[in-house]
Amino acid sequence: MSGLFTADEWEIVLLSLKVSAVAVVLTIPVAFALAWLLARGRFAGKVLLDAVVHLPLVLPPVVTGWLLLIAFGNNGPAGRWLNEWLGITFMFRWTGAALAAAVMALPLMVRAMRLSIEAVDRRLEDAAATLGASPMHIFSTITLPLAVPGLLAGAVLGFARSIGEFGATITFVSNIPGETRTLPLAIYGALQIPGSEAQVTRLSLIAVALSLAALVASEVLVRRSGHGRGGHVL
Amino acid sequence: MSFEIQVERQLGERTIRAEFTAPGGLTALFGPSGAGKTSVLNMVAGLLKPDRGRVLVGGEVLFDSEAGIDVAVQHRRAGYVFQDGRLFPHRRVRDNLLYGWALASPEARWMTLDHATDFLGIGHLLDRWPRTLSGGEAQRVSIGRALLCAPRFLLMDEPLSSLDAPRREEIMSVIERLRDKLELPILYVSHDRAEVERLASQVIELGG
Numbered sequence: 001m002s003g004l005f006t007a008d009e010w011e012i013v014l015l016s017l018k019v020s021a022v023a024v025v026l027t028i029p030v031a032f033a034l035a036w037l038l039a040r041g042r043f044a045g046k047v048l049l050d051a052v053v054h055l056p057l058v059l060p061p062v063v064t065g066w067l068l069l070i071a072f073g074n075n076g077p078a079g080r081w082l083n084e085w086l087g088i089t090f091m092f093r094w095t096g097a098a099l100a101a102a103v104m105a106l107p108l109m110v111r112a113m114r115l116s117i118e119a120v121d122r123r124l125e126d127a128a129a130t131l132g133a134s135p136m137h138i139f140s141t142i143t144l145p146l147a148v149p150g151l152l153a154g155a156v157l158g159f160a161r162s163i164g165e166f167g168a169t170i171t172f173v174s175n176i177p178g179e180t181r182t183l184p185l186a187i188y189g190a191l192q193i194p195g196s197e198a199q200v201t202r203l204s205l206i207a208v209a210l211s212l213a214a215l216v217a218s219e220v221l222v223r224r225s226g227h228g229r230g231g232h233v234l
Numbered sequence: 235m236s237f238e239i240q241v242e243r244q245l246g247e248r249t250i251r252a253e254f255t256a257p258g259g260l261t262a263l264f265g266p267s268g269a270g271k272t273s274v275l276n277m278v279a280g281l282l283k284p285d286r287g288r289v290l291v292g293g294e295v296l297f298d299s300e301a302g303i304d305v306a307v308q309h310r311r312a313g314y315v316f317q318d319g320r321l322f323p324h325r326r327v328r329d330n331l332l333y334g335w336a337l338a339s340p341e342a343r344w345m346t347l348d349h350a351t352d353f354l355g356i357g358h359l360l361d362r363w364p365r366t367l368s369g370g371e372a373q374r375v376s377i378g379r380a381l382l383c384a385p386r387f388l389l390m391d392e393p394l395s396s397l398d399a400p401r402r403e404e405i406m407s408v409i410e411r412l413r414d415k416l417e418l419p420i421l422y423v424s425h426d427r428a429e430v431e432r433l434a435s436q437v438i439e440l441g442g
Contacts, residue, residue: 130314131334
């Protein structure tokens with residue numbers, strides 16, 4: 001394998017994978033909580049919350065990046081707080097790239113998870129209640145297992161989206177080799193240099209392969225957990 | 235063991251009302267579709283909250299709007315057999331049967347898995363997934379699941395309606411044996427007169 005990629009390309013691919021994996025793993029609980037609220041909650045301001053969650057999907061990514069810069073920059077309110085209490089900084093760091101990827105992936109993950117929660121037959125939950133199950137027990141033995149295929153699909157979609165994240169990342173944390181230069185940023189950077197078509201092609205093929213692998217993985221995961229029902233997400 | 239039911243609930247344009255007292259045996263709630271039979275059953279189970287009224291089973295108050303009593307569904311110990319079975323699709327037959335059994339307190343249990351599978355003739359189905367069962371098999375499993383949760387009474391909502399004639403006969407004889415051998419009070423919803431005449435110890439007419 002090491003002969004297939006240059007050291008530079010390895011660094012780019014591994015960084016992309018790290019940024020996306022961290023972004024998705026940290027976003028799963030947040031996305032699930034939001035999906036649950038939107039699927040099952042009844043509260044004032046639900047429409048507004050729904051809109052805010054979906055905002056990164058429709059905002060120009062450069063605006064999202066700029067908002068992240070204001071909030072999570074070294075002098076931003078959230079950025080300063082996280083730096084003081086947890087020692088986390090985002091500026092020009094891969095953590096910032098992960099945060100940008102997480103914010104951009106959130107709407108997709110919430111959507112997929114919300115659909116899977118809404119698809120759980122409430123009548124099965126009623127049946128479980130008559131059999132003596134408390135709401136917590138119903139959640140962990142009925143609702144959650146039945147929603148798992150959709151949750152996995154949401155996570156994989158989020159991962160694929162994170163791999164492709166560009167606009168918010170370059171605005172928020174710039175394009176720094178080894179730190180924030182993920183696949184799309186590396187491709188963009190190579191495009192600026194005359195005569196680098198070969199490298200652009202190679203990096204683009206890697207991007208296609210990674211995205212394809214993520215989508216196939218999600219199908220396989222969902223089929224395996226479908227109790228032989230052959231459910232799928234795509 | 236008896237049912238003392240007096241409930242009222244507004245559902246959209248309709249007002250569901252039922253008032254009856256029934257001793258043990260199988261009490262059929264009989265009436266046309268849309269009369270609110272299932273809603274009455276759900277109010278006894280605790281799945282639907284009456285606007286006002288009382289629900290007593292075996293002298294125990296499960297719901298009383300005036301006294302502010304509303305026992306939670308999971309504590310009512312009703313064995314509910316649904317029209318559509320409602321087996322959990324992600325659990326094998328064995329785990330469906332044991333779902334309520336595992337949650338019941340050991341001293342409240344009055345049936346074992348072996349006893350239930352013998353009684354219903356479903357021992358050979360234990361390792362199957364619900365989706366692979368025929369309609370009659372699924373309904374027997376769902377009856378077994380309800381019996382195993384240590385219920386003090388049974389609620390049955392048209393348990394025969396999704397079955398063809400031979401399967402109906404098979405499940406009907408199961409219900410007769412439930413009624414006669416287990417001496418469990420049963421509230422039974424149906425819109426089929428022949429079925430009601432054969433099974434019911436008493437009939438409550440609703441709506442129409």
